[in-house]
Amino acid sequence: MNIRKTKDLFMKNSIFGIAGFNIIIVFLIFLFVFTNSMKFFTEFPMGDFFMGKEWISLSEKYGLLPLFMGSFWVTLVALGISVPLSLITAIYIAEYAKPKTREGLKVLIETMAALPSVVLGYIGLYVLSNPIKEFFGLNTGLTALTGGILLAFMSIPTMVSISEDSIRALDKSYKEASLALGANKLETIIKIILPAAFPGIFAGIMLGFGRIIGETMTVLMVTGNAPILDAGVLSPVRTLTATIAAEMGEVVQGSTHYYSLFAVGLVLFAISFATNTIADHFIHKSRKIMGK
């Protein structure tokens, strides 16, 4: 009896320890990025950073706005493509597909998630950029659109699997009640199932958004990396992540430039922290609706 108690206590404590360890690591990462960013702000005015219109790091011009706009346009395109596609795919898998098709599709989508981003970057550079240039009559195919299309492919797996889970997790009674009242299948899906599953679907979208905003390699390869402030969807852009990736190698450690990249990292951290918090909130809400 005594041995069993000790064992239990041991397991409880070690699991607590391991879980706590994770939290400590996340906290330490945050602390590391935060303290280094603060060193940047002691050397460079915060207003010039957040409101600056130019990013020319080798000449000590660290303006966040062009990078922020770059990330914004790429994300907008990626969400515009991936949200409708994922939603339709999730509905099909959850409601229409036969069990065998469903399994096949799920494997396929999981494979999509496993595609290395550098490979997608190659596809963008060698296959996608030229048709985009020709089709829109642009002078270069390296645009926010090209990056956005590839990022859409990366975020679809996350969005589909979470949306599909949340649709399938709905209580059968919702659907049965609707069908019993005489609604057809499409009406049931649009008016009953989607609204009921909305918190889960939204959480999936937010997590997909997190993937898009944080992706680095592909955007570095296909967006042209031009820090243009008044950019649009069809113009080359430079994202927050690509800036860190492209410049981290070059900097003299401990220089203003070095710390400036941490400040960009902190902005990214803040964005993904906010996204995750919102997603988490909706996941909880969705569980409450399910009564679980």
Added chain:
Amino acid sequence: MLKKILLGASLLLLVACGEGKTKSEVIKLQGSDTILNTSQAISEEFMKENKEARIAVTGGGSGTGIAAKLNGTVHIAMASRSIKDKELEKAKEVGIDLEEIVLGFDGITVITNHDNKIENLDRAVLGKVFAGEITNWNELGGDDAEIVVLSRDSSSGTHSYFKEAIVRNGDKKSEKEYGKKTLYMPSNQAILQEVKNNKYALGYIGMGYMEDSVKALSVDNVEPSFKNVADKSYPIAREVYWYVDADRKGDAAKLVEFALSPKGQEIVKSEGFVPAK
């Protein structure tokens, strides 16, 4: 029983690790992608002659290499630009005495698409194009189309060199920058790819990366040929370097000696650079 096996296995592992340490140290090179292939070729030849030597070469850009050297994680930093004052200060701070080895010379080749009519640009004009002051090919005698200006990203030594030498025309006080619409490409290969596909693109690459799929422009009416870089008549040429400890010893010292030997310099030449000696 299981315990015994585990014990045996861990003992074996320990012995294996111990043995690993007695072998010669791995010489690490990191830095400029421009001379990555050259350094790799030199290292391979060196390893053929010295069976015991082990060398690892990685790219990442000149700055990456110098930063790694200053952090003490590599033996040799490869660079396609000379070391910056800030980096030298840092070296002093951490007590590293660096020696600059000139491995060879590299002509920077300005390239366009084969369908583009332009054959020659003057240095000053080139500077204006890259600074975004000239934006249309018709100002240069070409079609009426916007020039798509391609540069390497700022982690490349070629980026810094080109800015100093062409955009700022060698004027140290100048504050000119690359034009606002410049695209920053992550590699020589990416620049080649875009120029190959895009009739109105203009970019620059290291001489060793030149391919027939794109067209090399003359600068000030001088072709970027091997001969013209060697006799210094081609205007955009720069040294490529290895940065090493002044008091190097062992394989690292031997490798540097080998690179500067006639045999090593022959490899530099065969990789498309002009030998230093």
